[in-house]
Amino acid sequence: xxxxxxxxxxxxxxxxxxxxEFVPEGAIKKPKRDDNWxxxxxxxxxxxxxxxxxxxxxxGEVHYVDxxxxxxxxxxxxxxxxxxxxxxxxxxxxxxxxxxxxARGLGYGD
Amino acid sequence: MAISVPDVGENLILEMxxxxxxxxxxxxxxxxxxxxxxxxxxxxxxxxxxxxxxSAATLTGASWGAASGGSIAYxxxxxxxxxxGSENCYGYFVIQTTSGTLVYSERGTGVPFVITTVGxxxxxxxxxxxx
Numbered sequence: 141x142x143x144x145x146x147x148x149x150x151x152x153x154x155x156x157x158x159x160x161e162f163v164p165e166g167a168i169k170k171p172k173r174d175d176n177w178x179x180x181x182x183x184x185x186x187x188x189x190x191x192x193x194x195x196x197x198x199x200g201e202v203h204y205v206d207x208x209x210x211x212x213x214x215x216x217x218x219x220x221x222x223x224x225x226x227x228x229x230x231x232x233x234x235x236x237x238x239x240x241x242x243a244r245g246l247g248y249g250d
Numbered sequence: 251m252a253i254s255v256p257d258v259g260e261n262l263i264l265e266m267x268x269x270x271x272x273x274x275x276x277x278x279x280x281x282x283x284x285x286x287x288x289x290x291x292x293x294x295x296x297x298x299x300x301x302x303x304x305s306a307a308t309l310t311g312a313s314w315g316a317a318s319g320g321s322i323a324y325x326x327x328x329x330x331x332x333x334x335g336s337e338n339c340y341g342y343f344v345i346q347t348t349s350g351t352l353v354y355s356e357r358g359t360g361v362p363f364v365i366t367t368v369g370x371x372x373x374x375x376x377x378x379x380x381x
Contacts, residue, residue: 157331157369162342162358180254180289191286193357203286210295211284237292238257246257246289 176247182226182235185218189230192223210234252356253378254287259353262346274346276309276353280329280339280372286357287341293352296343301365302333308347309376324376331370338362342374354378 177200181192185202193215194201200223204214210232228240228248236243244250255263265271280299285291298306307327315323340362343355363372 155367157367157371158363159371159373160339160358160363161373162356162375178289179252180256180287180291182288182290191288193286205286212286213284231290235288235290235295237295238290242257243290 176225177220177223182231182248183223184226184230185216185223189226189232190223205232205235207232208234253354254289254291254356255354256287256291256352257289258292258351262351262353273311274348275311276344276376277306277347278309278327278342278344278374278376279306280304280342280374281355282338282340284338284340284362285355287355291352291355293343293345293350295352296355299329299337299339299365301331301335301337303331304329309344321377321379323378326373326375329372329374331365331368334366334368337365339365339372342372344376 177192177195179192179195183190183192183202185204188204189207190202190204191212192200193203196217199217199219201215201217202223203212204216205211206213225247228236228243228250231243231248238246262271266273279296281296282299283297285295288295307329309324309327313324338361339358341355341357344353345351346353365372
């Protein structure tokens with residue numbers, strides 16, 4: 141007989157496995173541009189160190205980096221004219237894994 | 251997202267082209283720290299995943315497909331979780347097996363992918379395109 145006050149049986153929740161796939165788009169290429177912007181470049185945006193992660197025609201996706209941990213804290217799309225290349229000392233030391241001479245050759249001044 | 255080749259990787263590739271440095275098998279690893287690849291990176295930048303069931307994948311030279319149209323690819327690699335837990339996956343990085351030098355890396359889109367359940371998996375099809 142149906143009893144509306146009967147305690148409901150606990151539901152068993154099955155968590156299905158999930159999957160993440162990196163879609164191959166990999167390319168060893170730097171966008172051909174007239175300027176010096178390039179993917180993976182250290183920049184300064186809003187006075188914060190960031191990495192230029194994606195390049196579009198007039199804008200870029202920058203990933204702000206925590207200076208202490210070197211990890212990403214925020215992502216934002218900004219106009220390229222809001223960016224400038226970082227100097228050597230502006231690259232978080234925890235991520236500064238090339239020497240000063242090499243950095244200078246890549247445009248990271250003092 | 252395109253792969254990112256750091257300065258150390260670019261130099262290594264140049265030295266391999268002219269036979270100054272011998273090529274080695276590559277090792278594909280997932281990483282769990284929130285890193286956006288930068289040209290200043292080395293292998294030490296990345297924290298390798300440790301979830302249950304995870305092990306890095308060696309990409310044997312002879313098992314790569316033939317290069318065609320400026321591109322070369324390897325069979326899809328699947329990293330599957332075999333024990334419950336919780337770990338973030340942000341991307342993968344590829345190093346040389348002996349030298350340990352970082353060759354390239356890629357951060358996923360919409361990461362982190364959180365690995366919690368038995369059967370959760372991450373698939374990577376190593377592909378390199380020169381253009």
